[in-house]
Amino acid sequence: MFIRLIVCVFALICSNVAWSGVVAQSTRLVIHSTSQEFSLSLKNLNSYPVLVQTWIDHGEADTGPDEADPSFVVLPPIFKMNSGDMQNLRILYLPERKPSDRELLYWLNVLEVPPSTQNMDEEAAKLVVTMRTQLKVFVRPPNLTIKPDTALTMLDWQVSQVANACKLSVRNPGPYHVSFAYLEYADGPETQRLDAGMLMPFGDATFDLPACPGVQGALVRFAAIDNSGNPREHSVTIEGYESAAASLQSTAPMHH
Known part of the structure; x- marks a missing residue:
């Protein structure tokens, strides 16, 4: 729960x-x-x-x-x-x-x-x-025209290098809170579970990474809680250090 x-x-x-x-x-x-x-x-x-x-x-x-x-x-x-x-x-x-x-x-x-x-x-x-x-x-409020599911596709994921360290950042341009059940960063065989809680409307968050993405890119996997309280899994491909990409994939809700 x-x-x-x-x-x-x-x-x-x-x-x-x-x-x-x-x-x-x-x-x-x-x-x-x-x-x-x-x-x-x-x-x-x-x-x-x-x-x-x-x-x-x-x-x-x-x-x-x-x-x-x-x-x-x-x-x-x-x-x-x-x-x-x-x-x-x-x-x-x-x-x-x-x-x-x-x-x-x-x-x-x-x-x-x-x-x-x-x-x-x-x-x-x-x-x-x-x-x-x-x-x-x-x-x-009644004037929110974007649907919550659509707002998840608007999340902007980026990896940036500062000195010798890389950081994963996410920006929420939408009007809804995003509650993470979990957040994982996978680069090749290595997967790191990141400490993510709730992303505020129009807010952002930054996470330390163990290494920068390789030439094949990296994968961000997360589950966001929907209106019914069920986690919905998503994944985002990160290509390079500056831009987040591209393909957001969703699955059916997981029931606990």
Whole structure:
């Protein structure tokens, strides 16, 4: 799932891996600024009840509901979920005067607080943690004429040599965020996984490469997350040091 998880408080043990027990029907929300209300379903997969608090902000990990963005109202803001319960959230969007030439990004926070562990068996108590899940909320102004899939073909990839080092750069001339599931640079038999996250609208990013492309060129492979939360694989051929090329190839979405 392509969501952000923040472990807030550990009840009994500290673990390197933690999974949210309250899950959403989708890993992201895409809304149009002309819409004023949309919904999202949650389900409690924990074996115990939890108290849930929800709000929308700009994604900072150290902020709380007191700093929620006033453009949104999430109903109900606080509620209890027993094990196996489902809860439908109503999210009201109150548009403000914001840039209309690009997609806007917010984060839906779902904070789950477990009960006291006194009445739990030992195995259940070991897994009790306070979790905060953050899901991306994309707001799209009505005047964006380019489709998201088309925007991916507009990405400008280039390799440049600075002193004795080569760098891969990508420029996003489109109005949408590009969320990378992965990004790889392949030159002959050598493949390097690059640390790529999200490319902002009209933004750019640069990555260090182990070597400059050979005479046969190099290949950039990446997967971008679509509206449904599925990674779609693409590849771009890099020819030479100055221009990116050329052929963008897509495959069907990968399901996880």
